[in-house]
Amino acid sequence: MSGCVGVVGATGLVGRTMLAILAERQVPIAELRLFASGRLPGRTVEFRGHSIPVRELSEAGLQGVDLMLFAAGNPVSERWAPLAVAAGARVVDNSSAFRYRDEIPLVVPEINGDLLESLPALVANPNCSTIAVVMALAPLRRAATLTRLWVATYQSVSGAGGRALQELEQGVRAGLDGPPPLGAGGAAPYAFNVVPQIAAFEDNGYTREEMKIVWETRKILDLPSLAVSATAVRVPVRVGHAAAVRAEFDRPFDPDEARAHWRAFPGIEVVDDPATGRYPTPLQAAGRDAVLVGRARRDLADPRGLEFFVASDNLRKGAALNAVQIAEALMAREAATRR
Secondary structure: OOOEEEEEOOOOHHHHHHHHHHHHOOOOOOEEEEEOOOOOOOOEEEEOOEEEEEEOOOHHHHOOOOEEEEOOOHHHHHHHHHHHHHOOOEEEEOOOOOOOOOOOOEOOHHHHHHHHOOOOOEEEOOOHHHHHHHHHHHHHHOOOOEEEEEEEEEEOHHHHOHHHHHHHHHHHHHHOOOOOOOOHHHOOOOOOOOEOOOOOEOOOOOEHHHHHHHHHHHHHOOOOOOEEEEEEEEOOOOOOEEEEEEEEEOOOOOHHHHHHHHHOOOOEEEOOEHHHOEOOOHHHHOOOOOEEEEEEEEOOOOOOEEEEEEEEOOOHHHHHHHHHHHHHHHHHHHHHHHO
């Protein structure tokens, strides 16, 4: 058995998914501590047949924790992740608080899991859309030089959290008999709508979500000068992010070759037979661990361009599963060093 594992944000969508995946994968845990923001007197969460109390974060609660999984927002991670490290824990953080620091590894285990060999004290978990895109790109860039990338994401409402998901569901019901209500603060409704804004706009006209895709793709693929352009869109889907990708290489890339590379890469499932209606969709990806890839075709304007479509469960591989995979790798490496 491993030592003590803590989950921060255990009552949120990603936190609950982390717990489900820890149970599914039978990750060895001697003690589990659950944390959530705000006062939750008497709140418990079921895990492997036991009711685990949910506690507030405190420095005392960090003592003796060997591994912490953070599934909370930036302010919580910025305050508490360094304290957890100082208390002796290794931290896997799902927020964007540490992703862009050069000294912090940003890891998708199938791609750059070797960064975990040094047992870093803090590891950043990438953006949910970025993970699916780089999973599809990684096997291709091993076969050719990736020179340019365009991405348009179609991101489900669960990526905005539990309240946003409730807003979508309420808006769909209300919208059947009239206009769906506006979102919080008068924002465009999720129901029956497509919203080309996720997060705040930066000075360059791109949203923060779009810039995450730019920065994180470069860092994960170790291509710091890669030209990347992204548009991030929220769509009225419960769970499952999708993306239309155009990747340009230094040579023509045949779709059949791309499919062969994808099939040989762990964590990818090729779903690509448009003639029979087989291609990746969020609904098909929801609840599954694999990143689905399909609609592979040459760019009609440039033979060096390859276009394809990806879909994945943003709560699983896009967040919780990737974090648990990082945790498993750290546990295995730590155990190996003790032998």
